[in-house]
Amino acid sequence: MAGFVSHFTNRLDAKGRVSIPAPFRAVLVRDGFEGLYCIASSHCAAVDAGGNELLDQINKSSDGFAKLSPDHDALAIALFGASENLRIDGDGRMTISDTIREHTGITDQVTFVGMNYKFQIWEPEKFREFRAEAQRRALAMLSEQRSASSQGEPA
Amino acid sequence: MAGFVSHFTNRLDAKGRVSIPAPFRAVLVRDGFEGLYCIASSHCAAVDAGGNELLDQINKSSDGFAKLSPDHDALAIALFGASENLRIDGDGRMTISDTIREHTGITDQVTFVGMNYKFQIWEPEKFREFRAEAQRRALAMLSEQRSASSQGEPA
C-alpha cells in the first residue's frame, strides 16, 4: 500500500488555513479516517499527522499498560492530551492551531514531509536544517556499516 | 474509532457552570451515555469523566475480586462512593460540584484533557505541572518498551 511520499511547501492564508498536498489527501481518503489526526513529535519540532494507521500505532504503544493505572494515565496524557483531531474542509485545507504553531514555530509557510504511514508538518527553514543533519547522520551510519560488515568495497 | 483527544481550558461562570468542549460532547453522544460519569482519580488531583466506555473499564478493574467478597464490597464502596453522575444542560455545560472542587482545587478555570476512552478534569496550573512529569515518564516508558522488543525479550 503506497503511503505518504515526497514533500511540499504551501502557504498559510490570513485565516491560518493551508492546503494539504493533494497526493496526501488521496492517501487519507484511502485510509478512511475522518479528518486528520495530529500529535506533536516528542523529539523534534514537528507534528506527526495521519489517519487510522497513525492512530493504530499510537494505540499500540499504550495497550501494554492496564487502563486506570498511574502508568497508563501518564502515557495517555502525554499521547492523547498532546493530540488533536483536526478537520479537513471541502477544499482540502486544515487550520494550523495555536498548539501546532507553538511546537513547530510555523508562521506563514508549512512544509509537509511524507513518511509512508504518516507525514510530518514543519516550519520550512527548520525542516531544511533537520534534513541536512539527518543526511549527515545517515551517511555516517552507512559508512560505519560498510566498514564493519565487509572490509571490502561496497557494491 | 477516535475517542477523547486534545485538551481545552474553559472558564467557570458565576453559577459554577462550565462548557464541556464540543469535540468531547460529540464523543459522548456517540458513546450513548446519558449525562457524564465522574469519579475522582485515586492517584492524582484530577477527576476522571466519560460515558459507558469509562464505566466498562471501572467494572473490569473490579472483576478480579469475587462478588459478595469483602474485597469486592470495599472496592465497590470506594469506587461508587467517589462517583457522581452529572447531567449536561441544553447548552452542553456541566456544574462543578463541591466534591470535584475539593479534589481538584478548581476555582475559576477548568482544563479538560482527552485520554481516548475517558477525559480528565484539572485545575489548569496543576495540569501543567502534572503533564511535564507525565511526558518525562512517557518517554522513559516508551524507550524501555522499544529496547525490550528490539532485544527480543519474552513478552
Add this chain to the structure above:
DNA sequence: TCAAATCCCATGGTATCCCATAGAAACCCA
C-alpha cells in the same frame, strides 16, 4: 418561602462552508 438548580435566550468571536480565480498540469486530437 427562600435558595439552588434548571431552562431559555442573547451575543461576540471564531471556525466552517461555499464560491471565485489564476496558474499549472494533464489530456486530446489532429
Add this chain to the structure above:
DNA sequence: TGGGTTTCTATGGGATACCATGGGATTTGA
C-alpha cells in the same frame, strides 16, 4: 509532435453556522 482545451490544485474572500459565555426567568426541593 504540437497546439489548444480541459481538469485539477492552491489560494483568496464573503457569508453562515457554531461555540463558549453571560444573564434573566422559571421550576424544584428543602
